[in-house]
Amino acid sequence: DQQVKQNSPSLSVQEGRISILNCDYTNSMFDYFLWYKKYPAEGPTFLISISSIKDKNEDGRFTVFLNKSAKHLSLHIVPSQPGDSAVYFCAASGGGGTSYGKLTFGQGTILTVHP
Amino acid sequence: NAGVTQTPKFRVLKTGQSMTLLCAQDMNHEYMYWYRQDPGMGLRLIHYSVGEGTTAKGEVPDGYNVSRLKKQNFLLGLESAAPSQTSVYFCASSYFEGPGQNTEAFFGQGTRLTVV
Numbered sequence: 001d002q003q004v005k006q007n008s009p010s011l012s013v014q015e016g017r018i019s020i021l022n023c024d025y026t027n028s029m030f031d032y033f034l035w036y037k038k039y040p041a042e043g044p045t046f047l048i049s050i051s052s053i054k055d056k057n058e059d060g061r062f063t064v065f066l067n068k069s070a071k072h073l074s075l076h077i078v079p080s081q082p083g084d085s086a087v088y089f090c091a092a093s094g095g096g097g098t099s100y101g102k103l104t105f106g107q108g109t110i111l112t113v114h115p
Numbered sequence: 116n117a118g119v120t121q122t123p124k125f126r127v128l129k130t131g132q133s134m135t136l137l138c139a140q141d142m143n144h145e146y147m148y149w150y151r152q153d154p155g156m157g158l159r160l161i162h163y164s165v166g167e168g169t170t171a172k173g174e175v176p177d178g179y180n181v182s183r184l185k186k187q188n189f190l191l192g193l194e195s196a197a198p199s200q201t202s203v204y205f206c207a208s209s210y211f212e213g214p215g216q217n218t219e220a221f222f223g224q225g226t227r228l229t230v231v
Contacts, residue, residue: 009155032218043119043205043222044158051216089158093218102173103148103209103220107157 003027004092006106014114019077021109023090026071031094034103035064035075038087048075052094080113087111117141121206121223128196128230136191136226138206146209147189148173148220149181151202158205164189165211196230203227 005024013019021035031052036044050057050064050073057064063076077084087110091103119140128134138147145166150158150173160173164183178200180192189208193200209220 006157032216034219041225043207043224045222046219049217049219091158091220102146102160102163103207103218104160104174105150105158107155 002107003030004090004104004106006088006090006109008109009107010110010112012112012114013080015082016079019075019080019084019111019113021075021077021088021090021111023073023075023106024071025073025092027092027094027104028071029094030092030104032092033064033066033073034091034093035062036089036091036105038089038108044089047088077111080111082113082115085111085113119206119208119221119223121204121226123226124224125227126229128193128228130196130198130230132196133192133194134196134228135193136204136206136228138189138191138208138223140187140189140206140208140221142208142210142221143186144208144210144221145186146211146218146220147183148207148209149179149189149191150205150207151175152205152225153202161191161204196228198230201228201230 034049035047038044087108148163149161162181167186204226206223207220
């Protein structure tokens with residue numbers, strides 16, 4: 001049962017344009033959402049997050065949007081840069097009990113930004 | 116400040132052999148996790164711990180055991196390795212501020228394990 005889903009395995013965009021990565025979840029108990037970035041041969045690194053009480057969080061070129069009614073979140077990167085090329089994972093935490101701090105990840109989306 | 120350190124970084128095992136992966140964190144985090152990453156499957160949680168002396172099963176716990184005897188260390192054991200356990204393993208740790216609060220996890224560099 002995949003509780004966090006990233007349905008697009010890959011995304012290709014031109015430098016300077018907007019990249020939009022999408023994520024859907026099924027567990028309504030999730031109360032915190034995160035995006036991670038991963039380069040080859042490295043561990044994932046934290047990018048940006050959002051609490052379930054908000055619908056938007058912005059940090060420089062990165063903005064995360066949360067639509068709780070649709071159980072959907074998205075990551076916008078504007079403008080996209082070649083250095084943004086990486087695998088992006090969305091993650092969710094919550095669920096009650098000892099699941100509060102546990103992170104559940106999606107399958108990842110490979111972003112390629114062309115110069 | 117080393118963050119999260121995993122050892123070893125690479126290992127090749129024969130089917131049936133056993134091994135232990137070590138994870139150490141120096142951030143005084145309560146939560147620690149072991150994930151495996153496989154192509155098209157994302158990061159899947161194997162086991163996790165919410166504090167010293169506690170462990171819990173994740174999504175894919177079969178064939179693995181864990182121990183958290185010290186707060187800073189989280190060990191992942193494979194008792195009898197199988198080719199299906201060929202994967203990249205990531206350890207992570209996080210603090211927990213409360214429901215709906217920041218649960219940012221910090222990851223190690225990964226261990227690439229091949230079982231032949």
